[in-house]
Amino acid sequence: MRILVTGAKGMLGSTLVTRLSCEHEVISASRDNFDIRDPLATRGEITRLAPELVVHAAAYTDVDGCETNPDLAYEVNALGVQNVALGCQEVGAEMLLCSTDFVFDGTARRPYIEWDQPKPLSVYGASKYAGERVIAHLLNRYYIVRMAWLYGPNGKNFVKTMLKLGEEQDSVSVVTDQVGSPTYTKDVAEGVVRLVESKNFGIYHMVNTGECSWNEFAKEIFRLAGKKVDVNPITSEELGRPAKRPAYSVLRNFALEKTIGDHMRPWQEALADFLKSEEA
Numbered sequence: 001m002r003i004l005v006t007g008a009k010g011m012l013g014s015t016l017v018t019r020l021s022c023e024h025e026v027i028s029a030s031r032d033n034f035d036i037r038d039p040l041a042t043r044g045e046i047t048r049l050a051p052e053l054v055v056h057a058a059a060y061t062d063v064d065g066c067e068t069n070p071d072l073a074y075e076v077n078a079l080g081v082q083n084v085a086l087g088c089q090e091v092g093a094e095m096l097l098c099s100t101d102f103v104f105d106g107t108a109r110r111p112y113i114e115w116d117q118p119k120p121l122s123v124y125g126a127s128k129y130a131g132e133r134v135i136a137h138l139l140n141r142y143y144i145v146r147m148a149w150l151y152g153p154n155g156k157n158f159v160k161t162m163l164k165l166g167e168e169q170d171s172v173s174v175v176t177d178q179v180g181s182p183t184y185t186k187d188v189a190e191g192v193v194r195l196v197e198s199k200n201f202g203i204y205h206m207v208n209t210g211e212c213s214w215n216e217f218a219k220e221i222f223r224l225a226g227k228k229v230d231v232n233p234i235t236s237e238e239l240g241r242p243a244k245r246p247a248y249s250v251l252r253n254f255a256l257e258k259t260i261g262d263h264m265r266p267w268q269e270a271l272a273d274f275l276k277s278e279e280a
């Protein structure tokens with residue numbers, strides 16, 4: 001397939017480009033090629049490049065930044081998706097949108113499945129949910145793939161931050177009251193390849209299985225890395241970040257399970273694999 005990947009220089013986008021290139025013709029698009037907020041440039045480039053599928057990984061992902069700059073959040077995460085979807089419509093391309101666990105409010109008592117009602121708490125979550133609705137209105141052949149708590153070889157992420165802090169200090173404070181699904185970008189890339197080859201369009205959750213709090217996640221990072229660092233418990237209120245995060249945003253890969261099979265492994269296994277790699 002001829003696949004255009006947006007956000008190709010981002011944490012997930014760069015890993016998607018590497019993995020998809022093994023079996024497909026991949027065109028990388030970053031902000032240098034076109035700004036997704038520009039409808040003419042975005043639609044023009046998609047028409048010129050004529051992909052069969054667009055994997056849309058570009059987004060304004062600074063969750064606290066979105067809270068202070070909601071216009072930019074909606075411009076990129078809602079209108080940007082609209083521009084890409086209209087481009088897809090023009091050339092008859094399929095589209096895969098990378099979405100997030102932050103569309104949920106975190107009040108559930110069990111892992112969220114794809115048809116639980118989104119109720120975002122933050123501007124970031126609301127703008128991503130707006131993007132989901134846009135694509136569902138404009139296209140017939142689309143995938144919405146919700147993922148969560150990503151880390152991997154490229155870009156800034158929690159695992160890399162913890163490893164760096166572990167070099168500099170012997171204790172860190174990490175929240176205990178947000179529970180989610182840590183997920184390795186390489187596992188998402190693998191899942192995306194399987195999904196787009198299946199043509200089972202629809203909404204999917206795609207996360208490594210199991211759950212933990214950020215505090216437990218940090219402890220496991222230090223344990224696996226063989227570092228003696230005390231991980232102190234704090235609350236989200238004590239941390240005081242501008243955007244509200246869901247207390248419990250664990251996702252269940254229900255649609256994957258029931259269609260192409262859920263091959264996502266437990267988060268601890270994926271994390272161990274990442275830390276063993278030279279890319280950590």
Ligand SMILES: NC(=O)c1ccc[n+]([C@@H]2O[C@H](COP(=O)([O-])OP(=O)(O)OC[C@H]3O[C@@H](n4cnc5c(N)ncnc54)[C@H](OP(=O)(O)O)[C@@H]3O)[C@@H](O)[C@H]2O)c1
Binds near residue numbers: 007031058099
């Ligand atoms: N990180 C997570 O934990 C997580 C969890 C769930 C879902 N997701 C979703 O997964 C996707 C990838 O996330 P990520 O963590 O890899 O994000 P990232 O590293 O921030 O990458 C996003 C990319 O989008 C580009 N971009 C932003 N605004 C743009 C614009 N107006 N025009 C063109 N490109 C633009 C950025 O370029 P610049 O660097 O030049 O701004 C960046 O390269 C996003 O859709 C995100 O919502 C992420």
